[in-house]
Amino acid sequence: MIIQGKKITHKDIETIRQMIETNPSWNRTRLSRKLCLLWNWGAANGQLKDMACRTFLLKLEKRGYITLPLRQRSSGGNRKKTSIPYVSHKTSPIACELGRVTPVRIELVKDKDLLELFKRLLSQYHYLGFGGIAGENMKYMIFDREGSPLSCLLFGSAT
Helix, strand or coil: CEECCEECCHHHHHHHHHHHHHCCCCCHHHHHHHHHHHHCCECCCCCECHHHHHHHHHHHHHCCCCCCCCCCCCCCCCCCCCCCCCCCCCCCCCCCCHHHCCCCEEEECCCHHHHHHHHHHHHHHCCCCCCCCCCCEEEEEEECCCCCEEEEEEEECCC
């Protein structure tokens, strides 16, 4: 059978069961990381596909093949939202012809300062706010000719 894009055999399921049984102190994160290492399940940049593996393990559990260790904390709703610090940025409305803001600059978000601005803008202006980013992703910001932010773009990997 294929789960999470990975062909899985009964031997693989038995390996996971044995890992859980022989390591009762392991939490779900440790289990998924060890499984990633065992199966060489990583991204092109060398990072383990930990979140994909956890989703994979949850699907196995849902189908009745394994029983995962209990969650150490509840997911989502009960977690305290982290406060995103304010980052100064231009907030005046833009109401003009496109030619007045061009040329625009598209910049890959790499450095810490730009990342803080990116998170702040999403937190303040996106209807869902900003609760963090999971999985592989690419972040871009678009600036007008004066260097004022116009837009944030976030592309995440499919799960």
